Amino acid sequence: MAESNPPLTSSAPPADTEPLQDPALLRRLLRAKDRMDAASHEAWPVDRLATVSGVSEAHFARSFKRAFGIPPHRYLLTRRIEQANTLLRDTALSITEIAFATGWESLGTFGRVFRDINGRSPSAMRREAQAAVRQLDRVPACVLKAAQRPDLTIAVLEKRRREAKGTLPTSTKEVS
Structure with a gap:
C-alpha cells in the first residue's frame, strides 16, 4: 500500500517579502539609512x-x-531629489550648483532623472514652486516635505518602459 504524501507547496509568502524581525x-x-540621510x-x-x-x-x-x-540606491535617489526640490524652492542657487550639491556627478543625469521622477524639469519645478510660495506659507514644513516626496516604488527605467507601453497605472503616471 503506497502512502500518499501531501504536496510540498506552501501558502506562506516567500522569505524575501516578509518583514524583517531581527x-x-x-x-x-x-544606521546606514541615517548615514545616507545625513550625507x-x-x-x-x-x-x-x-x-x-x-x-x-x-x-x-x-x-x-x-x-x-525599496533598494538602497533608490532610497538615495529619493533623498537627493527631495533635497534638490527644497533647494530649487528655497534658494537662488543655479540648477548646476544644486545638481552638484545634491551629489550628482553630471548635470545631464540630474536633469533626466529629476524629470523622470517629478514629471517636469528642474527649472519648471522652480517656477511652479516660486509661484505657489504664498499659498503654501501656512502649511507646516513636515507636511510639505511628505507631500512632495518623490514616488520611487518602481524603478525609473521601469516607469519609462510602462509609459512607452501605456501600462503605467494612472495613480503613478507623471504629469507633463
Missing part, C-alpha cells in the same frame, strides 16, 4: 553601506529592501 539587524540598517550628496555604494551595517553586501541589499520597501 531588531539588531534593523538597528544596523537604520546624501556623498557616494554610497552597497559595499560602503554594508560596512556601516556590519553585514555582507548581498545580505545588506536584500535586508534593506525587505525593511524599507
